[in-house]
Structure formats: C-alpha cells, structure tokens
Amino acid sequence: MTRSPDTTAVRAPQVAGAQEATPATAAVPAQATDPTDPADLLDLYLRHIGSGRAVMGRVLGGMAEVRSEGPWIHTDDGRTLLDFGGYGVFILGHRHPAVVAAVHRQIDAHPLASRVFLEPVAARAAQALAAHTPPGMDYVHFVNSGAEATEAALKLARAHGRNAVVTTRKGFHGKTLGALSVTANATYQTPFQPLLPDVTQVGYGDAGELKQALAARRDRACVIVEPVQGEGGVHIPDPGYLTEVAALCREFGALLVVDEIQTGMGRLGTWWGVDAEGVRPDMLLAGKGLSGGVVPVAALIATAEAYAPFSRDPYLHTSTFGASPIACAAALAAVETMEREDTVARAATLGARILAGVRDACAPYREILVRDVRGRGLLIGIEFAEERAVGELLLELITRGVLVNHSLNSTRVLRLTPPAVVADDALDLFFTTLAEALRTTAVRMAG
DSSP states (O other): OOOOGGGGGOOOOOOTTOOOOOOTTTTSOOOSSOTTSHHHHHHHIIIIIOHHHHHHHHHTTSOOEEEEEBTEEEETTSOEEEESOGGGOOTTOBTOHHHHHHHHHHHHHOSSOOSSSOOHHHHHHHHHHHTTSSTTOOEEEEESSHHHHHHHHHHHHHHTTOOEEEEETTOOOOSSHHHHHTSOOHHHHGGGOSOSSSEEEEOTTOHHHHHHHHHTTTTSEEEEEOSSBTTTTSBOOOTTHHHHHHHHHHHTTOEEEEEOTTTTTTTTSSSSGGGGGTOOOSEEEEOGGGGTTTSOOEEEEEOHHHHHHHHHOTTSSOOSSTTOHHHHHHHHHHHHHHHHHTHHHHHHHHHHHHHHHHHHHHGGGBTTTEEEEEEETTEEEEEESSHHHHHHHHHHHHHTTEEOEEETTEEEEEEEOOOTTOOHHHHHHHHHHHHHHHHHHHHHHHO
C-alpha cells in the first residue's frame, strides 16, 4: 500500500454516538516507558516484534487498539472505529456478553485440563457444533487455529493413504508448513520450499481441470477447497461447482476437505457454505467465528469413516492446548448464542443490505475505479482496476473511522467481513463513510 507521507500520522476520528474509550493507562501507574505512548509502542514493535509490523503501525497512525465491544474498536487515544474487517472472526461482534460470561465462568472453574480424564466442556461443545453440520459429520477434533485444522486434515488424509493433494489457485488454508503447501501463493511459499510433495493446483471453479488431476491420482488424492475464496478475493464459483467437486471425489476415490474456516459459522448466510448445495464432505474445517470473538479455537469435523484413524488412536494427533476447557467454553457459547439470536438468518438479511448499499456507493466509479462488487452473506469484496486503489481506500476508510481488510491472495480486492450485530445507525454511518472515502480516493487516483 502506498500513500503520501502526510498520512503517517493519521488518526481515525471519533465516531458520533460511540462510547468514549478509556485510555489504557488509566489504571496503571506511570512508567518510564509507557507502552501506550505511540512513539514508545512503535519502538517496542521495532525492537521485539518486527520492523514490518512497526512500519505498518506507523502508516496507520501509530494507534493502539485497547478496547472493543459489538462492532466497535476503541484506540488508546479515545477514538472509535467501526469494525468491518476482523478477518472474519467477529460474526457475533467483539466481546459478546454471553460468550464472555461463559469464558469467565470457565476461568473461575477450570480453564485448562490435565488431558488425562474426560472433560465435559469439550464433549458438549462437539455435540453442539455437530448438530449444525451436514448429516453424518459427527466427529469433532478441536485445535487452536485454522492452520492447525488444515494440518489435522492433511494428516488424517495421509492416514487413509491419500498422499497427493489437489488445491485451488488463490486458495488460502494457512501458513504453517503443511497448510502453506496448499495455500497457492508463491509470495508465501517460495521462501520455505521445498514444501509437501505431490501438491497440484487447479483452477477454482474449473471442474474439468480437477477431473484431470484426480484421474492421474486415482485412490490416492485429497482435495481441499473453499465454498467461496475469501483471501482469494471473495471469488464465488458458479452454482453446482461444489456438487461437481464432490461427485469427482467419489468417482476417483479422493477425500474431500472443505475449508470453512472463514466461510462457516454463518458468514455466508448459512451455517456452512456447503449447505447451499447440500454437499457433505469427508472433512469440514471450522474456525474464526467458532471463537465467538473471545478465545481462539478451531476444529476439524469429519464423518465416522474419515475420522476412524484419529478415533481409534487418540494419541495419533494431539496438541497440548487443543480442546482446552476455556476454548471449548467459548465455542459452545458461540454456537448457543447463534442459535438463540438467529445469527445465520441475520447474516443473510444484513449481508444482502450491505451488498446492495456497497454496489450503490460504487456505481459512480464502475469501470473507472471499481471493476466489480460481489459477495454472499457477510463476506463482500470490492475489486478495483488498480492495486494502488485498495491501499488508498483502506487508509481513507480508517482515517474516517471504518476498519476493513485487504485480501492476501488477491491484491486488487478490498474485503468486508462485518459482524451480524451491526445496528441501523452504524450501517448508515458505514454507507456515508464509504461514499465519502470512494469520492476522495477517486480524486486522488485521477490526480
């Protein structure tokens, strides 16, 4: 992202009607080096976290996020931003009271387990999650992150003799070594090669190319695919694509892994992206929204047949903190809250309103600045004619108090992943801000 030098000190304005943020230093005695001071905080990042993150922080004004609730993030200087980013985590918003309360109760009782005895919270969370998966997907393996869920799926596929993997171009499945092997982006892969062997990339939405790849790897392949490519730029396949993928996997004896880490948990206006076509994969990956926006947690969900190797030997694939009581308490509360508040239906309705409003705001700039606006549920992408426009608009929106994301595998797409708890006044604020930011960005790009 590029921007004129004067933006290095940018601060987002206070959003009208938002709660006043409490400075992080209010309850902390003054120190010689106060980490909430922008200069000191940037120095700490530079010395202990990394120069790249320090530079990004400086470009974004040196603000530190210190508090959040619902769709709002508060910074250390008392400013407030409407969070339409969050990388797809906050389907329930920040710090949903029901999830926070469940986590507090678990901390007070038993946050981490010995891993020797049976642990009831994990069992109840697995039952609650499996109640909303496609029929027959009853086994849940909890992990700590989406990348770990991908790793677990790749290992489980190998336990079935599926050593070849077919992934899609621009697909994103994580950055640990195995997950990176199926994340089709040379920028992230090249420094760490060689990666896993026998990984083939095919075009997303191209069933014909997938058929050729599977025909050459009969009975030894695993296919990993997203219902909608999130980091790939909100790439939505034609209707029937997932049905074709599932049929080809059956024809050529391949295991099907559907990565719903970003698209699942109501993000697309259905519990899972596969629901739209009634597809049942062998394995389903969940994460992000499963956390309830409070404690990191992810999961591999599988059929009895697919899960059999892990079911027989519980020590075949383990993690010290996997299925911890505190994380599973958050997951259980997230599922129960979504049921109680009808979050999935809300995501579908709200997503349609936001998509229509974004298209209206972008309409004056079509073909000149904006190439396409597309989305499903609360996953929306704005594709620009030039990569530079993404950085310009992102910074312009942050300056005006709205947080959004770019797409890691599609540099010309700005991505919106708003929570399902956005009220009408905040939605109006977003549309007004987007229109103003687009106008300023168009003028800047033309100059």
